[in-house]
Structure formats: structure tokens, C-alpha cells
Amino acid sequence: MSSKMVIRQPQPVMVSQDSDEWGSGICDCCENAPECCFAFWCFWCFACKTSKDYGQCLCLPLLDLFRTGITPAVTMSMRASMRQRYGIKGTMCKDCVYSTFCTACTWCQMSREMKRRNIQIVLVSAKTS
Template identity: 50%
Template sequence: MLPVSMQPRALIMSSDEADWASEICDCCHDAKQCCCLFWCCPCFACKTTKEFGQCVCLPLLDVFSCFRPITMSTRTSVRHRYGIRGSLCRDCLCATFCPACVWSQISTEMKDKMIPTMLSDIIQY
């Protein structure tokens, strides 16, 4: 059994909705992430989808189409999971016209919502 080094924060639903941790065009703030998106956006999307707990190959369905239903639905799902304000129309527009920015925003949001877990306190028998 492998130890877990990171666990997601508990989802706290409230009447107040939050904003995204990054704006849609903030994809260049993280150089490593920006390079990965530039050279192989589908690979980055698959990695992000896996971290979100979905099928790793799901974003590949978007590769050959103008409209990107998987990118849009993943952004919508992240928005609902973390209580972020927005609309389905904005999700559709962002996913259609800048899918790389959407995957960057999703990845940044997931990183922002993760907290490290200290495993040194766990006693193993």
C-alpha cells in the first residue's frame, strides 16, 4: 500500500461563490505548465483529467473537433466542485476559443485547492 502525500481539501458548500484562482489568460505565469501546454496540450489535458479523477483518455475526444465538449464539461465540473461563479455559456466560449487556457486554469485551480498531508504522524503497525 502506497502512502498518500497529498489529499484534496474538503468541499465546503456555501451561498458565497468564489472566483477562479487564476484568470483565463494567466497560463504563462507557470513556465513549466506553459511549455507543456504549448508543446503538447492533449498530454497536459490527459494528465490534468487523471488528477481530477476522470478517465485519462477523455480529453482525446476533443482533439479533432472545433467544439470541445470534454474541455467544457471538465471546466464546468471543476467550477461546481469548488463553488466557483460562472456560467455554462462562458465555459463553452472559453473551451471553444482557448482550450489550452482552460486546461491551465483547471490545473491551477486544482493545485490551489490541494493541501499537503503530514504522514509522519501516522503510526504504522
């Protein structure tokens, strides 16, 4: 007679408590003052870094330099993409207004949102006796 011992490992459970709203307002730059200063003093470097962190081409924001209209298309598209990826409520109209009149603040808000939602998952090993 053979006996089998079955051990069931604890499974990781991930509970998402993300909201369908932005984690910070468009003017909440005080939440991360060094990042806000970086965006103010070296905007294009900050936008390129944020774009790369989001998984897009490093130089993508530089295309906004060549815009023919008033609205920065790349900034607006990145904001709309981020809303889609994270399930954030909003409208293209708001994306357009924020991207056009608050460009640096928009990039700061997107950067804060990525940091807030990019929670590292840590698996802790179970002790066996």
C-alpha cells in the same frame, strides 16, 4: 476508590478560505511557465495528465479530437465540473467561449486551480507531559 484520568486529544480544525472565484485568470499562464510550455508544445499529453489528476479517465480529453461541432465538449464539461466541485461562480456561456477559443489556456487554468485547492492536511501530534 478508582480514579480515572480523561485526556482529550486536540482535534484538527480545518478552516477553508477558498474563494468562489477562479484562483487565476484564463490568461495567467506566467504563474506557472513550465506548465504553460508543456500545454503549448504537447497539448494532448498535458490535457490527459490534467484529466487524470482530476480523477477522470486518462484518455478522456482525446474524445475532443472527434468532436462534430466547434465546441470541445470534454473541455467544456471538465471546466463546468470543476466549477461545480469547487463552488466557483460562472456560467456555461463563459465555459463554452473559453473552451472553444482558449482551449490550452482553459486546461492550464484548471490545472492551476487543482493545485491551488489541493492543500495537503498535516496533523501534528500533541506532546504529552
